[in-house]
Each structure stands twice: as C-alpha cells, then as structure tokens.
Amino acid sequence: MDTRSQIMKIATRLFQYKGYNGVGVNEILRECKLTKGALYYHFPNGKEELLIVCLQEMNMTITNSIKEIFKKYQTTHEATEAMILKLIADFNQSGTxxxxxxxxxxxxxxxxxxxxxxxxxxxxxxxxxxxxxKLVEDGAPLEMAESMALIMTATIEGAIMLSLTKKSPEPLEKIALVLPKVCLKS
Known part of the structure; x- marks a missing residue:
C-alpha cells in the first residue's frame, strides 16, 4: 500500500471512531508512523483536505455497495430490506x-x-x-420517488446513528420491519 493510501485508511478509521474534531494531526502521524512533512506532502492543505479525500473515498465505497445490492433485487422493497439486513449483520459481527x-x-x-x-x-x-x-423503476412517479428516497436516506442514516449510540442493532432491526413495508410497497 502506498503512503497516501495508508494515510487515508488510518485517518478514515480514526475519523469514524472519534469524529473529525476528536482526531488531531499528531495522532494521525503517530498511527501512520510519519513525519508532518510526509503528511503535508500528500495533503498540502492539511487535515481538512485529508478529511475530504477520505469522505470522497467512502462515498465511492458506500454508493458502490448500495448499487450492488439494488441491482441484485427486483424491487425497492426487497433491496431496501436486504440492505438494512446487511447493516444489521455488519453491526452484529463487529459491534459497529x-x-x-x-x-x-x-x-x-x-x-x-x-x-x-x-x-x-x-x-x-x-x-x-x-x-x-429504483422507485421509479417500480412505478413510482418521479416527485414521489424523490421524496421517498429522502425519507429512506434520513431513516436509515438515523437508525445507523441510533444503533451506534445505543450500541445495539435494535433501531436498524425496527426500521427493517417497517421502512420497506410503509414507504416502499410495490
């Protein structure tokens, strides 16, 4: 793994566990076993630039994972349920x-x-x-599909945060039972 990728991997992990404000440049350097000069060589604008690059990398990973799940299932209902069940399994396996x-x-x-x-x-x-x-493919009008997509995003994101806060998959389990049935009847 090259130095830039190593910095991104370690920084992403630290940011996820401690938040952006909870991680200092010195901690990143210590974990990466690098000098300040090496960090700024790869990320000249410092910690915020590193955060943005980490977020962009996570964006690709997250959206690719969701796309794969949504391609596997015929309906939004099935895909959403499968995605939430995957999140629950991931949580149960690693505790986060x-x-x-x-x-x-x-x-x-x-x-x-x-x-x-x-x-x-x-x-x-x-x-x-x-x-x-996917909702439009299921026959939902575009405006309704966009509204439902917002509700799905907010609900799933909120359930993830609640699960992390409670250290329990319960919020995800509850939306797995309700969200596909309430919002995505197809």
Missing amino acids: ITGYTFSSIVSGMDHLSEPVRNACTSLYTEIQEIYST
Missing part, C-alpha cells in the same frame, strides 16, 4: 457500522467548511438517486 455513514465523522463540526459540506452532500445525493431510480 463503519463505512456506511459520514455522520459519525462530521457530527461534531458545527460549522462545516464548504468543501466538507459538498463532499457530504455528494454522498447523500448519490444515495437518494440510487433509491429514487
């Missing part, structure tokens, strides 16, 4: 859900910079587009 949410990283940032806000917006927009496209 890393890589499926940005919220744990940026929740403590009262004033997100425009580049960080754009990176987060991009992820949520892509997720909603995956959901709304």
Whole structure:
C-alpha cells in the first residue's frame, strides 16, 4: 500500500471512531508512523483536505455497495430490506457500522467548511438517486420517488446513528420491519 493510501485508511478509521474534531494531526502521524512533512506532502492543505479525500473515498465505497445490492433485487422493497439486513449483520459481527455513514465523522463540526459540506452532500445525493431510480423503476412517479428516497436516506442514516449510540442493532432491526413495508410497497 502506498503512503497516501495508508494515510487515508488510518485517518478514515480514526475519523469514524472519534469524529473529525476528536482526531488531531499528531495522532494521525503517530498511527501512520510519519513525519508532518510526509503528511503535508500528500495533503498540502492539511487535515481538512485529508478529511475530504477520505469522505470522497467512502462515498465511492458506500454508493458502490448500495448499487450492488439494488441491482441484485427486483424491487425497492426487497433491496431496501436486504440492505438494512446487511447493516444489521455488519453491526452484529463487529459491534459497529463503519463505512456506511459520514455522520459519525462530521457530527461534531458545527460549522462545516464548504468543501466538507459538498463532499457530504455528494454522498447523500448519490444515495437518494440510487433509491429514487429504483422507485421509479417500480412505478413510482418521479416527485414521489424523490421524496421517498429522502425519507429512506434520513431513516436509515438515523437508525445507523441510533444503533451506534445505543450500541445495539435494535433501531436498524425496527426500521427493517417497517421502512420497506410503509414507504416502499410495490
């Protein structure tokens, strides 16, 4: 693994567990066993640039995973249920859900910079587009599909955060029972 990729992998893990504000540059350097110069060589604008690159990488990983699940299933109902069940299985296996949410990283940032806000917006927009496209394929009118996609995104993201907070898959289990049936009847 090259140095840049190593920095991103370690920083992403630290950001996910401690949040952006909970991780200092010195901690990243210590974990990566690098000098400050090496970090700034790869990320000249420092920690925020590193965060944005980590968010962009997570965006690709998350959306690719969702796309794979949504391609496997014929209806939004089935795909949503499968996706939530995967999140529950991941939580039960590792006791956490890393890589499926940005919220744990940026929740403590009262004033997100425009580049960080754009990176987060991009992820949520892509997720909603995956959901709304599938809903339209299921026969939902575009405007309704877009509204339902927003509800799905907010509900799943909220359940992930509640599961992390409670250290329990219960919130995800509850939405697995309800969200596909209530919002996505097809």
